[in-house]
Amino acid sequence: MLFISVGLVACKQTNKSKDSHPFDIATLDDILLPSWNEGSNKEAIIDFVTKTTTKGSAEFIPVADRIACFDNDGTLWSEQPMYFQLAFAIDRVKALAKDHPEWKAKEPFRSLLEGDMQKVLSGGEPALLQLVAASHAGVSTDEFNQNVAHWMKTAKHPTTGKAYYKMVYQPMIELLDYLQANDFKTFVVSGGGVDFMRVWAEKAYHIPSYQIIGSSLKTKYEVGADGIPKLIKLPELNFNDDNTGKPVGIHQHIGKRPVLAFGNSDGDYEMLQWTTTAKGYPRLGLILHHTDAESEWAYDRKSAVGKLDRALNDADKNGWLVVDMKNDWNKIYPRQ
């Protein structure tokens, strides 16, 4: 009889793990989120997950409503000295320049090809949109995916020398895994391009392509003479998934209000606000504060990339937790 019992108990635990915790949190506390230092922020995260996933808890959230949204640039991976997608756009423009002799006389291409990024960036959003159009449009979605995949394999970050996709944050990967193991659906909600992200983010974050939301260009469906259809990326903005665009994108794509949101800049303000002012369930809003000049970068209110000012001012008032990268984390990037 003992043997039967052992067999049945093993089966029971297998089934149970699908409904609640994958392991006993009380006894295995010390291995949760290992790259997070002990402290009030780590405690608040574990407390939130525990109370919202414990059956019978007054704050229990049914699986179908466990929606957690994460900004990407500066929240799940680094974003300095410029958004990585901009580095891709620049490399792509350089690669295409031989077919575009006219770029030598045309801004912002001219400055870019001469290596004067300061001047390129001084052109503001219109200059950036021209670079995006030249590097992201006029190709099919399949070709674009191949371009991104090739760049990801070959390009290296200028200061760390790492492949860009290796500059994801280890503590955030652990947090995503922890939430996923507790039946939260994790979404990326980024101002970055959705096509750019999906090529690598599905594997990097263990998040399916359809849980990645971002900005996009319009696309056009075309059927060639061979009967084979393509989607062509057009040089026209379809959706800007930033600021108030984030709650709009969350509604369009998910159709439910998240119970957890994690960002790092003022562009995430409305996503945090939309999440934490919703009624019913407990909600958790978090901001990653870049404070580690030694292992990553330290920046906030005055940064051209990832400016964090208004959201930092209002964090306390709104009950958002500010995660201090230097103090709350003991590791930045995954081991090679």
Added chain:
Amino acid sequence: MLFISVGLVACKQTNKSKDSHPFDIATLDDILLPSWNEGSNKEAIIDFVTKTTTKGSAEFIPVADRIACFDNDGTLWSEQPMYFQLAFAIDRVKALAKDHPEWKAKEPFRSLLEGDMQKVLSGGEPALLQLVAASHAGVSTDEFNQNVAHWMKTAKHPTTGKAYYKMVYQPMIELLDYLQANDFKTFVVSGGGVDFMRVWAEKAYHIPSYQIIGSSLKTKYEVGADGIPKLIKLPELNFNDDNTGKPVGIHQHIGKRPVLAFGNSDGDYEMLQWTTTAKGYPRLGLILHHTDAESEWAYDRKSAVGKLDRALNDADKNGWLVVDMKNDWNKIYPRQ
């Protein structure tokens, strides 16, 4: 020893069911898709699912790529004598008419309030868009959801007398369940409004809100004086998820090409084409042909709603299976 083995075998099967079939198809064949009659279409569906989910099969599809897309109106539920969402719009306009005395003198509202639907529909798309704007816009997303939920609870279909949400097709629910049990992610890809569908479709089809794709109005993020944000639905089309819009919507939302698509009208042509011309994996395209005048409706080439002409002509050439509602199904709606 026998007892241990029994225990372990039971465990093994539990684990195995997550990776491949939930049960042994060879021996339990007769309980699969019970509302589908035996025949080449049912056989083709089961064959497709079996070969694409059997490890070691040359045609195996990894779980992450098992994307199946279904049209809604006329594919998952009925659409006669008019799209059910239009019935909602009409009822909503009637309910709002007391606050809009000017509608008595303004088309298409005047004809609608006088019960002359023929004249309303003769106004074509512009008239319909006016009705959609009046019934779907100018409210917050939360209010809209409540309006739809209330209508679903109270409104009855004019000829069947059923609540509209009970006019989903039992054989299609079985097919969705069968695919879901085999780790396919099932998506709704509808020309209908995504906000309208999400209120009831999540429960009706066992499909999470973020796997429902549809047409939408633009929304605006507004924060009230009380600090509470709302998303307001604007009377302006954001996205038309029909015809070439379906592959565009699938790309925007899912970012992968489906391996299975199921539609019933020419509006699904491009979704089927986009699905079945993709390379790599096996693909399956299906068209539901409404042939059962007794238990549902019989219509195709000349119907104002759910016109099926071009896709029917090209079905053979494109390798799409035509499901004959009268011959392939033995049941239409779920039991009350």
